[in-house]
Amino acid sequence: MSNIDFETAVKQEEAYLRRVHPTPEDIPACMKLFDDFLSCNILGVQFKSLYRYGHMSVCGHKLDEFKFCMSIKGLHPEEKRDAWIRRRAEWWARRRLEKSSEDIWDFRTEPLKDYPPARTDNSRPSATIG
Structure with missing residues (x-):
């Protein structure tokens, strides 16, 4: 679990999405x-x-995305982009901060000590020809 709060995560996601989608034409059309x-x-x-x-398959979230797009269709293109980026940033922030099946894994910063174990000569399988 991350040590950052939701608003900080949203701001980080917004900054990333603004770089990935620099113009209103870069966001998906309805x-x-x-x-x-x-x-x-x-x-x-x-x-x-x-x-x-x-x-x-659960498709309700895809329908919600379409409905949201239709609800902001009348906005100025830059306002539409801002609204879309904010919505996506909140979605990604929730995904980052909520519990996940991946929470059981700790990110390893260095390799395990003595792994893999050193092989000794007698641990090699002998080749038999027969």
Whole structure:
């Protein structure tokens, strides 16, 4: 778990997203988001999710992204970009700060000592020809 607060994480994510999406044309169009939603619901994707995870793919968040895009469609392009970046930054900040299945792993900063163990001559398998 990170030691930073939510607003700091949002600001970090916003700074990153502003570099990745420098102009209003760089954010996804509403039709792209609608296509993502439809693609999530196709039979192949649903079967893959059922096979891998034991449940159907959940596509509600993709529909929410499309609806949000439609709700800001009337804004000036720069305001639209700012609203989209803020929403994405909050989403990424929540992902970074909330519990995850990855929380059980500690990031290793240096290799384990004496690993892998040193091999001795008698530990090598003998080659038999037969």
